[in-house]
Amino acid sequence: MSQMLYDTAATGLVGVAILLVLLLAGGRIGAVLGLVGLGGLALVLGPEAALIKGGVVVVDTFTRYELGTLPLFLFMAQIFFAVDASRDLFDAAAKMVGHRRGGLAYASIAGCAGFGTINGSSLATTATVGLVAYPEMRKRGYDQGLSTATIAAGGTLGQMIPPSGALIVFGIIAEASIGRLFTAAIIPGITQALLYALVVFILVRLRPHLAPAGERAPWSERWQALGRIWEIGALVALVIGGIAMGWISPPEAAAIGAAGALLIAALRGRLNRDTLFTAFHETLRTTGLIFLIIIGALIFSIFVSVTGLADAAGAMVEGLGLGTFGTLLLVALILLLLGTILDGLALMLLMTPILLPIVEGTGLSAIWFGVFLVRAMEVGFLTPPLGINLFVMQGVAKDVSISRIFRGVLPFLASDFFHLLLLILFPAMILWLPEVLGS
Template identity: 70%
Template sequence: MYDTPQTGLVGLAVLFVLILSGVRIGVALGLVGIGGLSVILGPEAAVIKAGVVAIDTLTRYELGTLPLFLLMAQVLLAVNASGDMFAAAARFVGHRPGGLAYAAVAGCAGFGAINGSSLATAATVGSVALPEMRRRGYSDSLATGTVAAGGTLGQMIPPSGALIVFGIIAETSIGELFTAAIIPGITQALFYFIVIWLLMRWKPGLAPESERAPWSERWRYLARIWDIVALILLVIGGIAFGWISPPEAAAIGAAGSFVLALRRGGLSRTQLFDAFEAALKTSGMIFLILIGALVFSVFVAVTGLASAASEMVTAMHLGPVGTLVAIAVLLLALGSVLDGLALMLLTTPILLPIVRDTGMTPVWFGIFITRAMEMGLVHPPLGMNLYVIQNVTKDVSIGRIFRGVAPFLASDFVHLLLLILVPGLALWLPGVLA
């Protein structure tokens, strides 16, 4: 009687109200999912179904990928991996016009490859790069905008926490998602380099040139990060070439991070406990969100809301590109008021069937929605990365940071459109390495 798309819409409205009123996303998803299933199937069946979903989720082999990669990131963070990466990049390109801005983007990409979180990438690289950029006379808007935008690379460059979550929600290969993210991640960084180059051509005073580091110093700093780079290449390359599965790669990465820490002088007991605590807290939070999202997706499936939405979009005859552009506009609108993970978990059960109807695969959609999530992190009014950067540079107004990130956000729109028009950006490499 109540298993109709209208019931799904009511549940969706209630979910929005709960999220916007401050209820934790995992709790809100779980409450709406169980409440909706109780109305449709009855309270006892709803609780049993939720329990089955929870047990099935927590016993998934691939779920071990997340806490291990988080532990790897925390250990490398404790031994100043982000600072070393930025310092090495700065020695090679820092003397060029805007060189430290290039180095900040490169540092964000490098740290994103071991961290998987945009907020953490922006905060850690920002704490190292921003003081140095400002000391050398860089414009506050260029410095803060570069790091805020570069921080979003943490979501795309594998191993990415967002892609792991999407893989579990959409029941899609995490290894394929990681491989598919490599080219979009590289091209995203290249787009940011182009923005910096254009800004330097337009207004050279934004970033004065500085002294060139001698080659002896460059090699010394490069020697400080070769082990980190080797570990990243082993983890990502192993997954891409199919030598190891993502959980195995995560285990190797976590173990390798401890070896690197020992090589660099070891970890104190406090640092070790803090690393485990941070990894466990974040993992527990994400596990709760995952369970809530999967219960909510069962509710959406039972109501037929996803099928109805797909039929409605098909009836509009927008064509594949028009449909994907419309989805992009919807994601960007929601991303301006919703947290990135909430955006992914809320929309995937509804939008994935529509995307499949356009001929796109779940792997492509995983990259697409992650890219839209990243834009939400630097898109007003929420723009969490911008507030993270303001916390690092408290004397710079949020308006100035918004203006600084605007050129990079413009390049993000172009990059997202390119991903729609040239899906091979995400699908070519997994096809070659399959």
Template identity: 80%
Template sequence: MTFATPETGVIGVLILFALLLAGGRIGAGLGIVGVGGLLIVLGPEAALIKAGVIASDTLTKYELGTLPLFLFMAHIFFSIDASRDLFDAAAKMVGHRRGGLAYASIAGCGGFGAINGSSLATTATVGLVAYPEMKQRGYDDRLSTATIAAGGTLGQMIPPSGALIVYGIIAEQSIGTLFTAALLPGITQALLYAAVIFILVRVRPGLAPAGPRATWPERGRALARIWDILLVILLVIGGIAFGWISPSEAAAVGAAAALVIAVVRGKLSRETLFTAFSETLRTTGLIYLIIFGALIFSVFVGVTGLSDAAGTFVTELGFGTFLTLVFVGLILLMLGTVLDGLGLMLLMTPILLPIVEASGMTAIWFGIFLVRAMEVGFLTPPLGINLFVMQGVAKEISISSVFRGVLPFLASDFLHLLLLILFPALVLWLPTVLGT
């Protein structure tokens, strides 16, 4: 145990940081640094035994079954053009208002995010539907691209969220409680984005001209195309929030319901099913490797005493709860500009979670705050990946224009993070009331 010191932990973190910046795979980097560090700190035999125990415990976790089922549900909904139907229904309801299609994009991203759980996929799929429509209606390109890129981050917050599932497994927290805790932050995030659009189109009306009003029969037909999708979303999220079904059961219900909807709509072919299965297996295997690597890395950080040392350092600074959480937030925002979201979560959770808990806040609160900080990283130039995804959809728009357009939405994100610190009840109230 000669090398079981915080300094060894710092060296391991720096090596992992360098691997991620060099473009290394997250799961492989976490596993290599974690196992390598344990070999040095504990010795070969103890390190291999520890890694084997972690692998066995991880693969037998009941919660892991949640992830592939939700991924399968998302792929089936993707095959039936759920994103197009959700955006079209929202556009029919509010598209005639100034900035209406921008509001509809936020609503479409929220709806599709609830069945997809991925920020990047939500941005890409809704962007392919919403951006051409906004361009045709004369919307400003910067507003259009920024709205969709910002709305895409709702995919990580609104349950079911892949990021929250991964965090719950790593931090050993209830996935159902995390999903319930994410509801109010997800809603307030969407409302803040809508407020940004409202202010922008009032200050500069030319950004988003009003469009023709859809008739009530047209609205009815649009809503008729999504009632079954909305029912599944409400059943999955509501079932978890009210404790009627566990997250794993909700995932199974959602996947089965998605299959039924695809059959009823006549869009379930052998090719569709094969694609959904293959993509689900590929993504699940990748995420399982990441989770395994993250748990080994967490053990390495714990053995070196780095988490305790970091907590002691922050305590000695004499910060209160508020300043400690602001300090944690600034660290996450700075690292989020150079690391992808999942890398940020897996690297910093074992280090920052003890600090947050020592300040008097819970691991559930930190999970929601961490995912929000990840989302801000998706929108922060120069490496905000949602911005590049959106620019890939709108190829005629320069990336610098996308960067400029997203700044008001970034300001609302910073405000939202501050609100989560000032009013933790935004996260903790609903799980307390519902008893999840």
């Protein structure tokens, strides 16, 4: 009787509403997802069946081979934190282009992109590159709004450019190939960085006082700076290239990355007991948190599935007769609106079970949706009132008001919206490379 009464899309919609309220009230993402999902399953299927399904999810999650990718990449990132990789990457970019007008802004974007390949977190990328880049830009007389906005926007590259923690989580939730997701994100990540550089180029041409030209570094200093990052570049090329070419699986690549990071730290004389303890501690803490979130999200996805909410939402959108382009625009609008009030990971875990079937109904794959979703999440990192990257940047640049950072980031947000439109108009930007490489 309970199943007959509550096995409806309306029950799923109420569950989503409760989840949204709890998240906005500050509830822990993993706990809220799991509790709402279990409560909903108990209502629809009965308490015993709900506990059994929850137990199956826990066991299945902890025994998934590909889940080992996450802690290994996190460990690699922690080791690179210890060897000041962000400073070396920014310094190399600054030595190459810092003499040009806006050169340090270009270097910040390049530094964020480079650090994103070894980190996978937008917040960490913004904070670490900001600590290095902002003082240099301030010393050279760069406009504060341009400086902080460039770093905050560039920091979002940490979420897109592989290896990306968000893409790993999406791949597990949506049961999509993590290797194909990583490969699919390469072109969007590069074009995103290029658009940010284009924004800087336009701004400094229209208003030259925003970013004065600097002194040209001699080639001896440039080669020295490049020499400090060659081993990091080689390791990243091996890890990402190996995945893209299909030579190694993501877990194998993560193991190579972690081992390579340890070797680099040892060669630089930075591998000691304190470094290892901090790296292991932070990796285990973050991994435990993400595992809890994944388990909660999977339980919530089962609840959404058994209530038929995803099917009902798909039927409703199909009934609107918007066509492929209109449907994808609607999906983008939903993601952008919710991204202004929800944390990026919460947005992903809440909307994936509902929107993924709608996107697949247009003929696009989970691979396309995963990359597009992460791209939309990044926009949320820059959009008021949440705009968490902006607040992280304000914490680094305490002498700059948050309102000034908000104003400075507007041109970068415009480029983000344009980039999302390009991904909708030209899905091959995401899907072409995995098909060509057969990854």
